[in-house]
Amino acid sequence: MKKGIVIWLTGLPCSGKTTLSKEIEKYFQQKNLPIQRLDGDVVRETISKDLGFSKKDRDINIERLSYVAQMLSDNGVNVVSAFVSPYQKMRDFTRSLCENFVEVYVKCDIEECKKRDVKGMYAKAAKGQIKDFTGVDDPYENPKNPEIVVSTEKENIKESVEKIINYLEKNNG
Amino acid sequence: MKKGIVIWLTGLPCSGKTTLSKEIEKYFQQKNLPIQRLDGDVVRETISKDLGFSKKDRDINIERLSYVAQMLSDNGVNVVSAFVSPYQKMRDFTRSLCENFVEVYVKCDIEECKKRDVKGMYAKAAKGQIKDFTGVDDPYENPKNPEIVVSTEKENIKESVEKIINYLEKNNG
Numbered sequence: 001m002k003k004g005i006v007i008w009l010t011g012l013p014c015s016g017k018t019t020l021s022k023e024i025e026k027y028f029q030q031k032n033l034p035i036q037r038l039d040g041d042v043v044r045e046t047i048s049k050d051l052g053f054s055k056k057d058r059d060i061n062i063e064r065l066s067y068v069a070q071m072l073s074d075n076g077v078n079v080v081s082a083f084v085s086p087y088q089k090m091r092d093f094t095r096s097l098c099e100n101f102v103e104v105y106v107k108c109d110i111e112e113c114k115k116r117d118v119k120g121m122y123a124k125a126a127k128g129q130i131k132d133f134t135g136v137d138d139p140y141e142n143p144k145n146p147e148i149v150v151s152t153e154k155e156n157i158k159e160s161v162e163k164i165i166n167y168l169e170k171n172n173g
Numbered sequence: 174m175k176k177g178i179v180i181w182l183t184g185l186p187c188s189g190k191t192t193l194s195k196e197i198e199k200y201f202q203q204k205n206l207p208i209q210r211l212d213g214d215v216v217r218e219t220i221s222k223d224l225g226f227s228k229k230d231r232d233i234n235i236e237r238l239s240y241v242a243q244m245l246s247d248n249g250v251n252v253v254s255a256f257v258s259p260y261q262k263m264r265d266f267t268r269s270l271c272e273n274f275v276e277v278y279v280k281c282d283i284e285e286c287k288k289r290d291v292k293g294m295y296a297k298a299a300k301g302q303i304k305d306f307t308g309v310d311d312p313y314e315n316p317k318n319p320e321i322v323v324s325t326e327k328e329n330i331k332e333s334v335e336k337i338i339n340y341l342e343k344n345n346g
Binding site: 001032034035036046047050060064067068071072074075076077 | 248
């Protein structure tokens with residue numbers, strides 16, 4: 001059976017991961033191909049609702065969802081995920097489990113992310129009302145060798161999506 | 174897209190769930206159909222390795238794996254699971270998430286289960302060396318309305334497997 005692709009979007013909060021993941025989901029749906037979207041906010045209400053945002057909990061979250069992505073892709077289901085996934089070590093762990101792993105660095109300057117932050121999370125983190133917030137009091141490790149880099153500051157959504165789709169059609173089509 | 178079937182084997186430890194689940198997995202593989210086997214022992218080393226066997230932890234385990242089964246079956250992947258899953262409430266929760274849910278009660282007298290217990294778990298539980306062990310100091314709630322009952326005491330493996338396959342071919346084929 002042909003294995004699914006795991007498109008792993010990583011980047012700061014409010015960098016645009018969820019928006020892009022929904023567009024990629026649509027692309028697969030239009031082609032009538034199986035696709036599962038995994039979203040940080042959603043999994044924290046279902047599979048990972050016991051977890052917080054400490055380094056340990058973040059690692060467990062990514063580990064857990066990596067096994068889920070592996071099972072889906074092993075069965076031919078494509079996966080697109082939108083997790084901050086700030087640590088290189090855990091992204092490498094996911095890569096080690098998933099055969100067709102495509103790491104997408106959703107790059108955006110933190111000042112721009114703060115401007116976009118409709119829920120006011122960055123402001124709350126700055127005031128200490130939210131702990132362990134990536135980019136404020138928890139680090140984000142830039143991807144070392146991502147398959148794709150999209151710059152949501154410089155590109156519009158359509159351009160970023162096209163960049164990802166073009167890569168998929170060239171390499172995994 | 175045609176949704177997958179979720180074949181949920183439930184029963185006492187050593188009742189024969191894992192053995193049956195492997196046979197059902199083979200059936201799907203031979204038909205070249207997508208199948209994911211979920212096994213209690215395996216998930217407790219991966220997705221649920223943080224959990225113990227208290228009622229709370231058991232419920233979280235089943236809840237978590239129910240979401241996984243839902244994602245797989247929503248994407249057309251068949252699922253066969255081998256969890257003790259002792260509580261009716263949680264089995265009903267899984268049913269509520271999965272459209273094609275087939276509850277299989279793997280029925281076996283506890284004295285027979287104890288005889289089969291190569292790892293000596295029942296003996297350890299009787300001595301208090303393992304806590305919260307289903308059938309010893311934790312209850313098993315018999316399924317109220319399972320789609321299938323197999324009696325692994327009275328039937329051999331082949332007969333139990335055939336009973337399950339016949340049901341699937343009649344109802345979900």
